[in-house]
Amino acid sequence: MKQQETEISTLGEFGLIERLTQGFVCKNPGTHKGVGDDCAVLRGNGDSETLVTTDLLLEGIHFDLTYVPLRHLGYKAVVVNVSDVVAMNGTPRQVTVSLGISKRFTVEHIAELYAGIRLACETYGVDLVGGDTSASVTGLVISITCIGEAPKGDIVYRSGAHDTDLICVSGDLGAAYMGLQLLERERAAGQGIADFQPDFAGREYILERQLKPEARRDVLDELRQLGIRPTAMMDVSDGLSSELLHICKSSGVGCRVYENRIPIDYQTAVMAEELNMNVITAAMNGGEDYELLFTVPLTDHEKVSQMRTARLIGRITKPELGACMVTRDDNEVEIRAQGWNAFSQEPTTAPHK
């Protein structure tokens, strides 16, 4: 590296994207929303809007094939994209799948990957419409783009949260991260041992959260049934802390979330205990849960309290109050994005953006 050159890790993923896309002005009248949300939004002259999102998964960065079955990988690769469309209150319709395949993979391996892709397409009613397939010098490369649709006016952005809105999150958090820790522990334990049998008994839930996440369409259904329209929404892929900060930044607001309201499954808690990790840190920063984080007007308090799929975890504040977590002992701790940095010094298998 020459002098005056900048290492990418000094900017991080979001800093780099911000720097690179600075000054790109969208000129097509059909481009309603470009970079900066879960999906781009395109407008035709019909009565619906088009959503576009894309994710790149690289071997050795986003997945480790020593413990991720190819079928699960294919399923998850589609789901993480579908989740971005769902997080905009849209319906996923099509995907394209591009693969870079190194020589150690056989046709049968790739057919396994596709079996997972196919299952996800069927589960979410999505059509596979194209892609590109190529050799790769090293490792497996998966690039998926998902196209979705929403009636005009239905799309929910990150930027719509207002002071006094309530903050809700679906399901529970930290399980996917603890599942990853479990997989890595068993991999380490099994190294060099022939016929090693990993011990996953009683840990099925956290494993499934890591290996086979789902997009929460059912949360959208319940919101519609209850007549709730979120003011802002996104999916939890990098971790709750990181996503809360995105909503606060995009909406120009602050937030308070309550530690004792963060939903955590008992398998997550037990695993954290066993590994001597702080379970709240896992829930706040673990990522890959693909739950929905959303805000609703204060007047919907009664309605959201009835929700089966989501719970209230805090409220939106004026921006000058910043973003904080209120701990069990009533202290305020500033929320910082400690989620996975794609450009950290040592790339390891880690949660996917």
Next chain:
Amino acid sequence: MKQQETEISTLGEFGLIERLTQGFVCKNPGTHKGVGDDCAVLRGNGDSETLVTTDLLLEGIHFDLTYVPLRHLGYKAVVVNVSDVVAMNGTPRQVTVSLGISKRFTVEHIAELYAGIRLACETYGVDLVGGDTSASVTGLVISITCIGEAPKGDIVYRSGAHDTDLICVSGDLGAAYMGLQLLERERAAGQGIADFQPDFAGREYILERQLKPEARRDVLDELRQLGIRPTAMMDVSDGLSSELLHICKSSGVGCRVYENRIPIDYQTAVMAEELNMNVITAAMNGGEDYELLFTVPLTDHEKVSQMRTARLIGRITKPELGACMVTRDDNEVEIRAQGWNAFSQEPTTAPHK
């Protein structure tokens, strides 16, 4: 590899895609055309159709940074996608850009790549609307998706060619391939020599064809001006032979193209002579020209004869006559796809699908 496992090279890129996408049925009413053309076609309820195409470019497979400047690479990565939209008679509108970046790249390197991406976006009136950026364990990964638009009924597929139609191609062929040969020769010549100055004098055209191809929107303009509507169309990315076979297969027809009608630039011919290569082979199988190959009804003979941007090279026949080139000495040679195979035994930098 276990027994009964199949090496991917035995199927090749198109065979693998066919095998993997077998039995995927498109179920969304909005999915008008899935896998099998330059773009997928999506239909909303407005008066236009949406085109989607995606390309994956991998370092060491599709490009070699020892002689491809990052700025040119960014430009070309957008253009190859734009060209797929143009080849369906559409207008490109948006792109998403996903990057996998290994540690040897600095922010300044990636900014160079983006300068090329930006220039291509400006040149083709395309908006950058999203993407994904990640670390990569080895090499640069570029995945671009382009979204385009066409008025309902305007899209031209590969499948519309009929017996007696005329076959036309724009520009000239084989130049991009000879440009690649020149770059590889100079790279080999310069290996181990400090301050080596490659000799590119008088070869600017073939170099530019390799390093900075353009999508032929101007051909679409001329077709419209002359009132010609192609019956089938695609872009020449893998080589004329391969593309002719795609049109014949999709349309259920045969073809005759005439060797003495294949358009070749004099720099291409001189370079082939110098390297002792057959220039017709380069033109038929070289690829990466991004010219437009299209068919028109026989009744448009007079109109296409006037075209500045394209020329007549043959005609469509009944399927039982097969696909042949008629040589200068009036022999018929069967056309076979000798274009680049992405899964050949030895991956080398090679034309991009």
